[in-house]
Amino acid sequence: MVQYVSPRFDASFAALSDVTRRGVLEQLARGDASITELADKFHMTLTGMKKHVGVLEDAGLVITKKVGRVRTCRLGLRQLKEEAAWIERIRQLWAARFEELDKVVEELKRKEKLDGRKKRK
Amino acid sequence: MVQYVSPRFDASFAALSDVTRRGVLEQLARGDASITELADKFHMTLTGMKKHVGVLEDAGLVITKKVGRVRTCRLGLRQLKEEAAWIERIRQLWAARFEELDKVVEELKRKEKLDGRKKRK
Numbered sequence: 001m002v003q004y005v006s007p008r009f010d011a012s013f014a015a016l017s018d019v020t021r022r023g024v025l026e027q028l029a030r031g032d033a034s035i036t037e038l039a040d041k042f043h044m045t046l047t048g049m050k051k052h053v054g055v056l057e058d059a060g061l062v063i064t065k066k067v068g069r070v071r072t073c074r075l076g077l078r079q080l081k082e083e084a085a086w087i088e089r090i091r092q093l094w095a096a097r098f099e100e101l102d103k104v105v106e107e108l109k110r111k112e113k114l115d116g117r118k119k120r121k
Numbered sequence: 122m123v124q125y126v127s128p129r130f131d132a133s134f135a136a137l138s139d140v141t142r143r144g145v146l147e148q149l150a151r152g153d154a155s156i157t158e159l160a161d162k163f164h165m166t167l168t169g170m171k172k173h174v175g176v177l178e179d180a181g182l183v184i185t186k187k188v189g190r191v192r193t194c195r196l197g198l199r200q201l202k203e204e205a206a207w208i209e210r211i212r213q214l215w216a217a218r219f220e221e222l223d224k225v226v227e228e229l230k231r232k233e234k235l236d237g238r239k240k241r242k
Contacts (some may be wrong), residue, residue, distance in 0.1 A: 009138070009140070009143065010140060011138075013138035014138035017130075017131050018131065019128070019131060022130065025211055029211055029214035029215045030214065031218070075218065079215050079216065080208050080211065080215075081212070084209065087204060087205045087208065090146055090150055091200055091201055091205060093147070093151065094201075097150055
């Protein structure tokens, strides 16, 4: 299964690669907020915050809705489920690989010990 | 706890935002490989693959070692543990938020039903 090819992941991981955008997600996970509120919270200009929210929106992580002059942001529906699953899968492979290496090292140590005994005899 | 500020995360999520680099991690999770082997596998030039491996190395996700003319790549020790924990935390907040909204919708539906009954009386 080649899940990693999902082009969605390019956008979502790129969206997560910025400290402000991660902060915005944490903030929105606690409650909806307007662009103005987010800009204030993160000490940013409106233009700067709009750009960050745009990146999160393009990645499907945030939904925005304009009512009158206020644009409200809320979390999207995807919830990073597939990204979490991919990371989990790679971590399992990774852990298995380290276990394998551990076994090789143990085996080498065991052999060394045996060789040492034989030499002493 | 403001885990999201970790500057490490900028580098690791940026490293994950490319399909080839995710593929390289999957590949290395199955076994060590030289830059040449990886370049062949992903139909890339050596220079292109070196760049990708460099990004993974800077993010601490991959370790490389040069023996003679061959540079071998293996997975780093970090195993994306903190990144997985951050995503999990945000997903829990996110899920809690959706549950909260579900409750509000249920409550509104219940009230509507009651109002409807009252009007029919």
